[in-house]
Amino acid sequence: MVIEILILLKNTCLFGDLLGSKVHKINVGKRSGNVYLYNKSIMIDAGMNPSRVLDGLKEFIKPEDLKIIILTHCHFDHFLAASRIKEKTGAKIYIHEDDSEYIETGDNVATAAIFFGQEAPKIKPDSLLSNSDEIQDLKVIHTPGHTEGSICLYDGEILFTGDTVFSNGRTGRTDLIGGDKNNLKHSLKKLSKLDVDKIYPGHGEISSGKSLKKAVERLK
Numbered sequence: 001m002v003i004e005i006l007i008l009l010k011n012t013c014l015f016g017d018l019l020g021s022k023v024h025k026i027n028v029g030k031r032s033g034n035v036y037l038y039n040k041s042i043m044i045d046a047g048m049n050p051s052r053v054l055d056g057l058k059e060f061i062k063p064e065d066l067k068i069i070i071l072t073h074c075h076f077d078h079f080l081a082a083s084r085i086k087e088k089t090g091a092k093i094y095i096h097e098d099d100s101e102y103i104e105t106g107d108n109v110a111t112a113a114i115f116f117g118q119e120a121p122k123i124k125p126d127s128l129l130s131n132s133d134e135i136q137d138l139k140v141i142h143t144p145g146h147t148e149g150s151i152c153l154y155d156g157e158i159l160f161t162g163d164t165v166f167s168n169g170r171t172g173r174t175d176l177i178g179g180d181k182n183n184l185k186h187s188l189k190k191l192s193k194l195d196v197d198k199i200y201p202g203h204g205e206i207s208s209g210k211s212l213k214k215a216v217e218r219l220k
């Protein structure tokens, strides 16, 4: 009995630790980029399926409590749902200044919409981000490489990495518009100097901060 309680406590703690109370991952399905809720008021990326994201959001907060949607970069699978979520919640859309043009003009190539056989919607961001901007506890780190205006978001402990770094040190492709391998190397070096407990990537699984150093090694 005691052992069972201990196992239960351990599992509960592990689960809590995995996502932390500050971050909730919204279940969005396979093709879409990951969508996270931070501090119960900021959405990191919007994914592709607005009704699914809104349903997921309601498990944690009331729609009107969402204040900001931060897009990690200008790709279709990360922002398609943003306008609808904004309509339903009133949240403002933020993106780095170097990627904003592509979503504003609905550029099918630069947003990678063509890979999904769809038209990119035109989205007018409410605010343009630059390196070192702060949004609540999150600091914007400009990490060009996957796209010109890719950003990571750091709160002193965890890092949202978009398509810059994934679990196990895999990195985003650099052969699309705005992609540049040397920029990515430089960005990864910058990230590897941070003290990061966990990374929350734009695709796949949440992983340890060691992924950053692995990524630098892999790209050498």
Ligand SMILES: [Zn+2]
Pocket: 033, 075, 077, 078, 163, 202, 203
């Ligand atoms: Zn992506």
Ligand SMILES: [Zn+2]
Pocket: 073, 075, 146, 163, 172
């Ligand atoms: Zn991408």
